[in-house]
Amino acid sequence: MNMSHAKRIVPALMLGAMASAALAHSYQTRTLAIAHPWSRETAPGQSVGGGFMTITNKTVVEDRLVSGTSPVAAEVQLHTMTMDGGVMRMRQVDGGIAVPAKGTLELKPGSYHIMFMGLKRPLRQGERFPVTLQFQRAGRVTVLFAVQPITSTGPMEGGHGIH
Template structure:
């Protein structure tokens, strides 16, 4: 009986009748290829600073809209998707709990003064020369890993403008 069960499971695996997760692996791979990530970087933080910011650009080359739903990183226990706006001369940041839409065949830029990644409760300061590991979770593309080089505050104004690729 055990041999018959083992043979049935092996046959199911070979014919593709395995778990739903296996069946979706191809979908995530194809969708992930439609999202290109460029200009990824994180801002240097002061020694006592407990929060930090990360920035990048998404290009959805596909014909289907997607959504960045969450992010995680080993540098902080909490990573949120945020937006920043000015309200009567006061800077206000708020979490985007519904994520960030990435329309089909479009570019979405996360940049200072707008949408960004927020690292909350940093375990250590972010220093120039380091790289922050970031895992992005897209609704359709699934998990995408990104390395974000940390840039010195003094270099940000000179090097981070103009839409150039900073890799």
């Protein structure tokens, strides 16, 4: 292989690696891995939205997701959804949600999730918006939530609907 050919291949490989990292849509701290934060698009005038992601604790000590903030909402709350006698019940979680030691917390539809209360504007498919999560041990971590179609039930591959 001649040197000029190698000079073209290396940048191409670097771009491919960077694109893969961007599509992975994950965040790493010393103690946590946060993967695929996403939300659904909302209708004009809708005042609430949901947020979902997977949080993995890399340490031998439990952590807790205790709160969050975002410029798109007046308030960020932690919620759980359960079925009780065929009736869906959504409740705010007090005291945060445990991220088990050497374990994973999955925030997903129909379970633990984030609620964006008092949306300041509709969430539009294809955009990303910042959310700063507050953990008991890990502190603050800011992530970008990818807004997916209203029919989404999980994180979308290939950039999470971002074009």
